[in-house]
Amino acid sequence: MNIVLQIACFFGFYLVLHYQITDAILRKRLAVTCLVTGLALTFLLPYVAVILRMPFLPIFVFLIGLALFISRNKYRLKRNPHPLPRAPTMNLAPNFPEDPAMQQLLQLLHEEIGLPKHKTLRLDTSINFDLGCDRAEAMQFMEALEQDFAVDLGDYDAYRYFQPPVFDVFLKRRAKGRGDKIPLTIGMLYLAIKTHSWDTQTLENLS
Numbered sequence: 001m002n003i004v005l006q007i008a009c010f011f012g013f014y015l016v017l018h019y020q021i022t023d024a025i026l027r028k029r030l031a032v033t034c035l036v037t038g039l040a041l042t043f044l045l046p047y048v049a050v051i052l053r054m055p056f057l058p059i060f061v062f063l064i065g066l067a068l069f070i071s072r073n074k075y076r077l078k079r080n081p082h083p084l085p086r087a088p089t090m091n092l093a094p095n096f097p098e099d100p101a102m103q104q105l106l107q108l109l110h111e112e113i114g115l116p117k118h119k120t121l122r123l124d125t126s127i128n129f130d131l132g133c134d135r136a137e138a139m140q141f142m143e144a145l146e147q148d149f150a151v152d153l154g155d156y157d158a159y160r161y162f163q164p165p166v167f168d169v170f171l172k173r174r175a176k177g178r179g180d181k182i183p184l185t186i187g188m189l190y191l192a193i194k195t196h197s198w199d200t201q202t203l204e205n206l207s
Contacts, residue, residue: 003056010060014067021068028072034065090115093122101149101193105186108148112141123187123206128161130183135162138184145189154198 021027041058090106092098109115113133127133133141135158142158145151161184188203 006054006056014064017068027068031065031069031072034061034068038062038065091118091120093120096121096123097190102190105189105193108144112144113137121186123190124185126183126185128181128184135164138162149193150196151192152197155200156198
């Protein structure tokens with residue numbers, strides 16, 4: 001295939017991926033897949049060049065992955081840097097923090113997980129037990145927490161708080177031995193935001 005035509009085809013393919021895949025997690029996974037595939041194809045370059053007559057395929061695939069990875073958060077909604085007014089139906093416990101950090105955390109929880117309208121929120125309210133957050137929602141939420149609040153997730157381990165998908169044998173093996181799940185509370189998230197770090201022992205000792 002003509003080199004110019006190859007470049008045009010791959011550029012068109014990239015544009016389709018760039019504008020159609022807007023979910024940050026899916027975009028990141030596809031990017032990693034392309035990066036790994038590009039590197040793998042490099043070792044098969046003679047085979048690819050002879051059979052497919054596309055010697056630049058590994059480079060194109062790798063560059064597509066790199067571009068998607070760099071722009072993985074392009075379509076994530078920009079959050080309001082100012083605290084939003086508290087919804088009149090949101091019940092907060094006495095002495096519940098209402099500083100800008102907590103207001104933004106509640107906004108993030110509302111957008112990613114959803115907050116109950118008529119349930120009192122406390123620092124020991126857990127997102128996994130009380131708010132019904134599952135592992136898929138938590139993955140996206142923690143990624144947003146890391147990005148929006150510059151939190152270093154450190155030794156955060158999702159399997160301490162969430163069950164892996166029942167159909168995923170590999171994840172179930174990784175989660176084996178974690179025991180009963182531990183509440184992941186609003187207070188833990190709040191302290192992680194305030195300190196910009198996730199220290200499991202310190203945060204879990206809050207309760």
